[in-house]
Amino acid sequence: MPETVRTTITLVVLAVLVALAAVWGWNAATDSLPAKVDRPVCVDTEVEAGDRLYPQQVTVSVYNASDRSGLAGRTMRDLEDAGFAEGRTGDAARTKVGEVAIWSTEPAGPAVRLVASYLGDVDIERREGLGPGVTVVVGKDFGRPGEGERYVEVAEAATVCGPAVD
Structure with missing residues (x-):
């Protein structure tokens, strides 16, 4: 396999991984926080x-x-x-x-x-x-x-x- 093809495949795989990480990070950052549960005073x-x-x-x-x-x-x-x-x-x-x-x-x-x-x-x-x-x-x-x-x-x-x- 020529080196240019191997480099292109590597760059495409890395680009897909970065895109997946960006989507996951965006979803995690924009997800609502869990609601605070108030404990009863007594x-x-x-x-x-x-x-x-x-x-x-x-x-x-x-x-x-x-x-x-x-x-x-x-x-x-x-x-x-x-x-x-x-x-x-x-x-x-x-x-x-x-x-x-x-x-x-x-x-x-x-x-x-x-x-x-x-x-x-x-x-x-x-x-x-x-x-x-x-x-x-x-x-x-x-x-x-x-x-x-x-x-x-x-x-x-x-x-x-x-x-x-x-």
């Missing part, structure tokens, strides 16, 4: 009587009912440092809270008792929370969460809103 988990409930199993949301900027965020960081899972933070400016309150539809539940152990003299109100998990509402007189219980014993079966686990 999922309901059943705990049985006699179980121990730890901060890592409880999601907490913190809302600021004062004019102190950043109070909810700082309180959330402190509770996260204690092991609680992060829910939501925000303002509850139209709410009157002296120091700190917990809002929950299950005020005697184990998650509420555990969170309350970190907050000192806390008012616990039976009402819908503002965010997922246990809702903590901090007022202008609130300082910082303190040392709380490492866990609480579950007295009777309950549902706890805790972090989603992969």
Whole structure:
């Protein structure tokens, strides 16, 4: 086979490979990206009587009912440092809270008792929370969460809103 024919065949094969690579690259570059799957902030988990409930199993949301900027965020960081899972933070400016309150539809539940152990003299109100998990509402007189219980014993079966686990 003459060298010119061999060179021509080689160039044609290389041109076809470059064209195929260009088509594949264009399709890959213009293909839509996979959709982001939002994980739930918390999922309901059943705990049985006699179980121990730890901060890592409880999601907490913190809302600021004062004019102190950043109070909810700082309180959330402190509770996260204690092991609680992060829910939501925000303002509850139209709410009157002296120091700190917990809002929950299950005020005697184990998650509420555990969170309350970190907050000192806390008012616990039976009402819908503002965010997922246990809702903590901090007022202008609130300082910082303190040392709380490492866990609480579950007295009777309950549902706890805790972090989603992969």
